[in-house]
Amino acid sequence: MFWIVTPSSPSIFGPPLDVYRISLLIPLLLVQVVHGVTVHVYIYGGQADALLYTNGSIIYVNGNQTLNVPNSTLEVYVESPLPYTVFINGVQTDNLSLSPWRHDVINITVRPVIFQFNITVKGPGTVVVKFPNSSQVKVNESTSLQVQEGTLLTITVNPRPGYTVGNWSNGFVGNQVWYMVYNNTNITVYFVKSPPTVRNSPAISYSGLGLLAVLGGVYWFTRRK
Structure with missing residues (x-):
């Protein structure tokens, strides 16, 4: 007994062997290997x-x-x-x-990394947050901003007359600071009353008074003559 294998003949080892279709696939595979995809x-x-x-x-x-x-x-x-x-x-x-x-x-x-920048104002005054593109946000009480990582913010405080900056929650000093955002941030600015102005009385120079008295006496004496 012997087997004659044709394109549609069954194989003794499994399903029908479609030699014709396989022969069509070989050139396509070669094209993919040689010319790429x-x-x-x-x-x-x-x-x-x-x-x-x-x-x-x-x-x-x-x-x-x-x-x-x-x-x-x-x-x-x-x-x-x-x-x-x-x-x-x-x-x-x-x-x-x-x-x-x-x-x-x-x-x-690609999506920018965004952080929350929260700023709170305590006391009579405002805070202005300025972005690199010159846009700015004025804060009277508190606000939450979405800021891209690496953004440099300019933060300026404006106390009302008779008030000054008491302190910043994160240790900043002054009325204007710069802050680069690299994580979620919470900042609070405290405004307090300005200390009273102390007016010192001018110091009296007794030596000066003595000199004036002498000059006045000389002037009076010469006038009498």
């Missing part, structure tokens, strides 16, 4: 650069691009000049290994 890279949300490392070569991407890469493991690294949270294909990370054959789209999303 097409990958689309998209960057959303802010400024970021991507480095794609594959087969010993590095591809630099700084915007939306379509690339042809070898069909091998692709290492994706994302860098940003600002403190951002990075997502690659929905995963929160700044580096990820992908297979171009399975992932032909690389979505890179």
